[in-house]
Amino acid sequence: MDYSKISDKYESVAEVELSEPCWSFDLLGIWKAEDGYYLSTDSGCSCPTPWESHTDDDLTGPLTASQAQEEATSLWADEDGDGYDPEAFAAAMALIV
Numbered sequence: 001m002d003y004s005k006i007s008d009k010y011e012s013v014a015e016v017e018l019s020e021p022c023w024s025f026d027l028l029g030i031w032k033a034e035d036g037y038y039l040s041t042d043s044g045c046s047c048p049t050p051w052e053s054h055t056d057d058d059l060t061g062p063l064t065a066s067q068a069q070e071e072a073t074s075l076w077a078d079e080d081g082d083g084y085d086p087e088a089f090a091a092a093m094a095l096i097v
Contacts, residue, residue, distance in 0.1 A: 005051075005052070005053070005054055005055045006031070006051065006054055006055060006056060006058075006059070007056050009033050009034070010031035010032070010033050010038060010056070010059065011031060011032050011033070012029070012030075012031055013030040013031055013032050013037070013092075013095050013096065014029075014030045014091075014092035014095050014096075015027055015028070015029050015030070015050075015092075016028045016030075016072075016076065016085070016088055016089050016092045017084055017085055017088065018041065018043075018075065018076060018083065018084060019084050020084055023045065023046045024043070024044060024045050024046060025042070025043060025044060025046075025050050026041075026043040027041060027042050027043065027050050027051075028040075028041050028072060028075055028076060028092075029041070029042065029050075029051065030068065030072065030092060030095070030096065031059065031061075033061075033062065035061075035062040036061055036062030036063050036064060036068075037061055037062065037063045037064070037065060037067075037068035037096060038059035038060060038061030038062065038063070039059065039060045039061065039063065039068060039071055039072060039075070040054060040058050040059050040060060041075060042054060065096050065097055068096050069093055069096050072089075072092070072093065072096075073093075076089050
């Protein structure tokens with residue numbers, strides 16, 4: 001992940017596709033800092049690099065681990081409660097401790 005505009009105080013935890021990639025991206029990013037977890041989403045066609053326009057101000061947080069898991073789940077799940085690639089999502093959630 002290229003976070004050139006997000007400061008070094010945030011450590012990348014995970015990145016999850018929110019929908020099936022098809023010459024595009026729709027991502028949920030999860031970061032951790034000393035004060036908690038931070039989330040953000042980014043989407044676009046295949047031309048831009050994910051997160052290239054994001055700065056620290058684009059991150060939601062700080063969140064506790066349980067708040068981060070709850071927010072991530074609400075962003076990932078569709079109206080049926082299912083989202084794209086549940087195994088990858090479960091693996092990302094396991095990293096939030």
